Amino acid sequence: MRHQAQSLRGLTALLSLLLVMLTTALPAQEAPPSGQDYAELATLLENDATRQQLIDQLRGLQAAANPAPLGLQGEVPASEIAAQSPSGQTAEQVSLARRMAAATGSLAGDMGRQFAALSGLVTGWFASDDSAVEAAATTSVNMKAVTAALLNLAILVVITFVVFWALRMLAGSAFGRLSNWARGGSEKLAILRTTVGVAVAALLDVIVVALAYLAGTFVAPLLTEQLGADATRLALFLNAFLIVELAKAGLRMFFSSQYEGLRMLPVAAEQARYCNRFLAREAGLIGYGMLVLVPVLNFNVSQAVGSGAGTLIMLVALAYAAVVIVRKRQVLREALTERANASYGPLRLSLLLLARIWHWLALAYALLVFAVTVLHPETALPYVALATLETLIYVGVGLLVSVALGQLIGKEIQLSDRLNASMPRLQARVNTYVPTGLKVIRALILILVVVLSLDAWEFYDLAAWYATTAGAQTVSALIDILIILALAALVWVLLASLVEHKFSPREDSTPAEAARGETLLGLFHTTMAITIIIMTTMIVLSEIGIEIGPLIAGAGVLGLAIGFGAQKLVQDVITGIFIQLENAMNTGDFVSVGGNSGTVDRVGIRSVALRDLYGTYHIVPFSSVDAVSNFTREFGNHVGEYGIAYRESIDDAIVQLEAAFEELKEGAHKDNILAPMTVAGVTALADSSVNIRVVIKTTPGNQWAVGRAFNRLVKMYFDKAGIEIPFPHTTLYFGEDRDGKAPAGNIRLADERVVSTQDGNNG
Numbered sequence: 203m204r205h206q207a208q209s210l211r212g213l214t215a216l217l218s219l220l221l222v223m224l225t226t227a228l229p230a231q232e233a234p235p236s237g238q239d240y241a242e243l244a245t246l247l248e249n250d251a252t253r254q255q256l257i258d259q260l261r262g263l264q265a266a267a268n269p270a271p272l273g274l275q276g277e278v279p280a281s282e283i284a285a286q287s288p289s290g291q292t293a294e295q296v297s298l299a300r301r302m303a304a305a306t307g308s309l310a311g312d313m314g315r316q317f318a319a320l321s322g323l324v325t326g327w328f329a330s331d332d333s334a335v336e337a338a339a340t341t342s343v344n345m346k347a348v349t350a351a352l353l354n355l356a357i358l359v360v361i362t363f364v365v366f367w368a369l370r371m372l373a374g375s376a377f378g379r380l381s382n383w384a385r386g387g388s389e390k391l392a393i394l395r396t397t398v399g400v401a402v403a404a405l406l407d408v409i410v411v412a413l414a415y416l417a418g419t420f421v422a423p424l425l426t427e428q429l430g431a432d433a434t435r436l437a438l439f440l441n442a443f444l445i446v447e448l449a450k451a452g453l454r455m456f457f458s459s460q461y462e463g464l465r466m467l468p469v470a471a472e473q474a475r476y477c478n479r480f481l482a483r484e485a486g487l488i489g490y491g492m493l494v495l496v497p498v499l500n501f502n503v504s505q506a507v508g509s510g511a512g513t514l515i516m517l518v519a520l521a522y523a524a525v526v527i528v529r530k531r532q533v534l535r536e537a538l539t540e541r542a543n544a545s546y547g548p549l550r551l552s553l554l555l556l557a558r559i560w561h562w563l564a565l566a567y568a569l570l571v572f573a574v575t576v577l578h579p580e581t582a583l584p585y586v587a588l589a590t591l592e593t594l595i596y597v598g599v600g601l602l603v604s605v606a607l608g609q610l611i612g613k614e615i616q617l618s619d620r621l622n623a624s625m626p627r628l629q630a631r632v633n634t635y636v637p638t639g640l641k642v643i644r645a646l647i648l649i650l651v652v653v654l655s656l657d658a659w660e661f662y663d664l665a666a667w668y669a670t671t672a673g674a675q676t677v678s679a680l681i682d683i684l685i686i687l688a689l690a691a692l693v694w695v696l697l698a699s700l701v702e703h704k705f706s707p708r709e710d711s712t713p714a715e716a717a718r719g720e721t722l723l724g725l726f727h728t729t730m731a732i733t734i735i736i737m738t739t740m741i742v743l744s745e746i747g748i749e750i751g752p753l754i755a756g757a758g759v760l761g762l763a764i765g766f767g768a769q770k771l772v773q774d775v776i777t778g779i780f781i782q783l784e785n786a787m788n789t790g791d792f793v794s795v796g797g798n799s800g801t802v803d804r805v806g807i808r809s810v811a812l813r814d815l816y817g818t819y820h821i822v823p824f825s826s827v828d829a830v831s832n833f834t835r836e837f838g839n840h841v842g843e844y845g846i847a848y849r850e851s852i853d854d855a856i857v858q859l860e861a862a863f864e865e866l867k868e869g870a871h872k873d874n875i876l877a878p879m880t881v882a883g884v885t886a887l888a889d890s891s892v893n894i895r896v897v898i899k900t901t902p903g904n905q906w907a908v909g910r911a912f913n914r915l916v917k918m919y920f921d922k923a924g925i926e927i928p929f930p931h932t933t934l935y936f937g938e939d940r941d942g943k944a945p946a947g948n949i950r951l952a953d954e955r956v957v958s959t960q961d962g963n964n965g
Contacts (some may be wrong), residue, residue: 224706262892334806351502354431355439355494361421362443366414373406381463396463396600399879400455403464407451415444434501446489449591450482456598457481466602471534480526484519491515492575513576520572524565531561592658600651604644626704628695635691646684682745692737694730728807740810770825775808779823787829792903796822838905840898844916845891847926852892858923859896862915866898871911874904891928 239459289730348514384392418440445618458465459475467474492512500508535557542553571586615636617629657664667673705723787793787810791802800812810827812820846855875898882895889947900908920927938944 222516225921252620298315299769345870350429351432351435351498354425355498356430357429358418358421358425358431358436362414362418362440365417366410366447369410369413373410375407376441377403377461377464381458381461384463393602398467400464400466403461404455407454408448411444411447413452415440415449418443418619422867433957435498438497442493445493446485448600449485449489452591452594453478455480466598469537476530480522484523487515487522488519516572516575517729520568523568525553525570527561527564557849589658589660593655596654596658600647604647607640607643613779625699627702628699631695631698635695638693639688678888679745683742684740686741686745697730697734698727701730776823777827778807778809781824781827781830787832791835792833792835795829796826798822799831832907834903836902838900838902840900840905840909840912842898842912842916843885843893844911844920845888845893845928846920847890847928848892850925852884852891852894853926855894855920856924858919858925859894859916862919863896864897865914865915866908869911871900871904871908874901874908876900891929 212231274799380403384395386395397607418436422431422436422440425436426433454467455464457469457474457478459471462471465474469477492515494510495515496512498508499511538557538560539555542550542557574586615629615632617632619626653664668677687776701723707727721756744750781787782805787795787802787805789802789805792800793802793812795810795812798812798814800814800818800820802809802810803813803819809821809823814820844855844859846852859881860879867875877899880897880899882897884892885895886893898905898908898912917927
């Protein structure tokens with residue numbers, strides 16, 4: 203008991219000494235300890251047992267006064283959970299639900315204590331005189347000093363904001379001119395003008411805030427010297443003014459309500475005005491409240507009152523945010539849904555999902571900010587504010603770059619007529635690859651924004667990871683791979699364009715030259731694509747750390763094995779190369795190869811594709827091609843043989859054939875006939891006809907059409923001249939009886955009448 207009494211007296215003396223040392227700067231100071239307190243403290247420290255006991259008690263008081271901070275997600279420290287657990291389990295062994303319950307209980311307890319202290323102070327101010335005196339004595343509030351401090355602070359606030367508003371009015375004309383300039387001009391460069399205008403306007407906004415801040419810093423020393431104002435309180439306001447107004451300037455970049463041309467986000471003026479007003483109010487309430495009011499209350503009133511005021515401020519901000527989010531949830535949902543309907547792919551699904559759950563995410567974010575701010579206002583509020591600001595900057599810059607790329611590139615790229623004539627596939631190729639590249643860039647921007655945002659919220663330390671060897675190598679490899687892929691695409695476009703420029707048919711090209719060009723285009727495109735893909739794959743594999751030497755050696759061995767096992771394939775390729783070198787066939791030719799005849803649809807490396815007259819598609823390997831019969835090379839001949847009866851004149855028949863050819867030359871096929879008709883003469887004295895052959899030279903591939911038209915005219919002219927074209931016929935003989943009479947023959951006519959004939963009656 204004696205030791206406990208001594209330790210208690212020593213503790214009291216030590217606490218009194220510490221209070222004197224810590225409160226020398228406060229307006230109301232405690233009386234210094236007496237000499238007896240120092241003597242008791244010295245006696246206490248001489249005893250080992252009492253000294254250790256005093257040390258333990260001091261550590262307990264320190265732990266009670268400064269509890270271990272909770273994590274930003276509300277995690278309870280491991281020691282506290284272990285102490286609460288009857289079995290002494292560690293934080294990892296205790297369930298997540300219990301840790302959440304402990305964090306929730308701590309939050310509720312802190313809020314309860316803060317509101318109780320704030321309520322006690324307010325009740326003391328408005329109670330009776332005796333109770334008011336007692337409350338004032340308890341909280342050590344010097345109302346006169348507080349009133350003077352508030353008056354000095356009010357003077358600085360008024361002067362600073364008057365200067366700020368005056369400068370804003372002077373800069374209004376400049377903002378208006380910038381807005382008109384950004385809205386003018388071509389639509390294709392609208393995003394560039396908007397970006398430049400917003401950047402200049404933001405710079406002016408920052409200059410205005412800085413000038414107002416400098417005016418406040420000029421007035422603050424005067425107030426300190428003339429009125430005895432506390433420089434610390436004035437500095438608190440000026441710092442808060444700089445932070446809050448710069449934040450509002452950042453909001454005006456995205457939601458400029460007065461100047462439409464200086465608004466980055468594509469929203470209507472009314473929506474921009476509402477969003478700007480809401481976010482500016484939240485920034486002002488939280489910024490000025492937590493950075494000015496709470497520190498002043500902590501210093502002049504008490505720590506409990508300041509904490510209670512901070513909790514009240516955050517609760518009001520939370521309630522206001524919740525009301526606005528719930529009220530506007532449908533408006534933003536409809537806007538996101540409309541944007542999603544105009545998109546496609548993963549972006550459309552993401553926007554539709556965000557449209558349904560955005561208000562829940564916003565409410566969860568507001569609750570998280572409120573919770574961490576109430577639990578740890580000194581560390582959590584700067585952390586949340588900085589992380590939110592960085593996230594907004596990343597998202598804004600990413601959105602700006604994405605929109606700028608979309609507007610600069612446009613929906614379709616138009617090339618000149620000269621380029622389209624020499625390289626007809628270039629425009630289609632560019633309009634295919636450029637949007638694909640734009641999608642890749644947008645995806646990379648989205649990934650980068652997510653990575654940087656998570657780093658801002660300290661899910662990981664991106665800078666520390668990049669400082670490691672693995673991080674630096676990974677980033678370098680990713681950048682190299684992107685550059686390699688971009689260069690591969692560029693090389694493909696250039697080479698393909700050069701090949702097209704060389705082999706594409708021109709206006710003065712003959713049909714044969716055009717067909718040859720189409721064939722070589724397909725062959726070169728296939729070869730270049732395979733080569734570029736293989737080389738790009740090898741280089742990318744080497745960039746990610748895979749040794750390509752063994753792969754190349756293995757590919758050589760594999761190729762040798764395939765060469766022995768697939769001799770037919772090698773023969774196909776080699777034969778196809780020689781066929782192309784000899785220009786034996788081209789796309790569009792009518793050929794006969796490998797027992798199949800048809801029009802050439804495609805000539806590849808190892809096979810040719812034919813389409814016959816019935817529409818059947820044949821693929822013929824080159825190894826099965828012994829000979830190529832091309833019916834559409836340089837010219838074609840219609841060779842016709844026309845038979846006449848033996849009693850007809852051959853010369854008259856030739857005259858009619860020439861007359862039919864003269865009419866043919868004046869008809870629809872006059873451009874397809876290359877030379878006069880050649881009459882080869884009589885080619886055969888057949889069983890029932892005399893055959894006359896003629897030859898008509900035509901353009902390649904048109905010999906069959908010319909022949910069909912000539913056959914029609916020959917029939918018409920022979921009929922007109924009465925020249926018989928023999929055809930097979932049969933003579934019926936009924937025979938005779940012994941008396942020389944023919945038997946009766948029944949003949950059925952077209953009108954179904956039956957005529958009976960007798961030899962002697964009808965002959």
